[in-house]
Amino acid sequence: MFISFEGIDGSGKSTQARRLADHLRGLGHDVVLTREPGGSPGAEEIRRLVLEGPTDRWSAQTEILLFTAARRDHLERTIGPALAAGRVVITDRFADSTRVYQGLSRGDLRGLVDALHGLIIGREPDLTFLIDMDPDTGLARARARQGHEERFEDFGAPMQRRMRAGFLDLAAEFPARFRVIDGDRTPDQVAAAIAPIALAALAAPA
Numbered sequence: 058m059f060i061s062f063e064g065i066d067g068s069g070k071s072t073q074a075r076r077l078a079d080h081l082r083g084l085g086h087d088v089v090l091t092r093e094p095g096g097s098p099g100a101e102e103i104r105r106l107v108l109e110g111p112t113d114r115w116s117a118q119t120e121i122l123l124f125t126a127a128r129r130d131h132l133e134r135t136i137g138p139a140l141a142a143g144r145v146v147i148t149d150r151f152a153d154s155t156r157v158y159q160g161l162s163r164g165d166l167r168g169l170v171d172a173l174h175g176l177i178i179g180r181e182p183d184l185t186f187l188i189d190m191d192p193d194t195g196l197a198r199a200r201a202r203q204g205h206e207e208r209f210e211d212f213g214a215p216m217q218r219r220m221r222a223g224f225l226d227l228a229a230e231f232p233a234r235f236r237v238i239d240g241d242r243t244p245d246q247v248a249a250a251i252a253p254i255a256l257a258a259l260a261a262p263a
Contacts, residue, residue: 058259059140059180061151063227064188065220067196068240069247073188074149076248077255081145086259089139092149093127097134100127117166121159125173128152132178145259151182157223184258186251187228190240192217 060077062070071092078090094104107115107123115123128151139146152174160167196217228235236254240247 058145058184059136059182060145060147060255060258061153061182061185062147062149062188063151063153063157063185063224064240065190065192065196065217065224067194068188068190069244070186070188070240071149072244073186073238073247073251074147076244077251078147080248080252081147081255081259084256087142087144089135089144089146090149091131091135091146093131093151093154094124095127096131096136096148099130099134103127103130117159117164118169121155121166121170121173124155124159125177128155129177132180136180148182151185152178153185153224153227156227157220161219161223161226181231182234184255185228185231185235186254187224187235187237188240188247189221189225189237192221194241 062074062077064070074092075090078088081088093100094107095101103123103126107120107127136146136148152170155174156167156170160170193214196214225237228237236251238247238250242250
């Protein structure tokens with residue numbers, strides 16, 4: 058099974074992806090935990106290009122090409138082989154982030170994102186957890202990390218609000234695979250909401 062976690066910056070999705078991976082491993086599942094952009098050597102190199110530097114470093118169109126290139130390498134070298142081997146793959150972000158960050162929040166480029174996705178990627182997760190939370194809270198959390206990958210946080214609160222709306226719109230567009238989880242709770246409470254959904258999906262007939 059291929060599971061993705063999505064959400065605005067600071068939503069706690071990375072923590073929840075890691076916690077679900079640990080939980081499933083504890084139950085005997087063979088799990089690969091990965092992330093985007095990144096998850097393979099080539100994709101990690103592209104990650105540094107797109108997440109660091111000034112906000113105007115790349116145009117939205119160039120970012121779409123870079124993220125798609127990173128995702129293709131990730132799919133070829135990490136996700137595809139793991140799924141073929143019967144493993145559970147959990148990724149911190151996948152194509153839905155590109156649909157929102159580049160496709161919606163910085164112009165009406167969703168059509169371009171989907172066209173490239175169809176041509177180059179051609180794969181969606183089986184299950185997507187959207188960790189939904191207040192954008193101002195998420196941005197405050199993200200900035201408190203004081204890391205080097207803050208290029209998107211630097212776009213500010215208005216973009217965070219547009220991204221939240223974009224993710225919720227995607228959840229409504231793809232209800233079969235999206236599960237919206239209230240992220241304005243403790244990490245333990247959020248993890249407790251996620252685990253039974255994932256286990257039910259894993260137990261369901263293929």
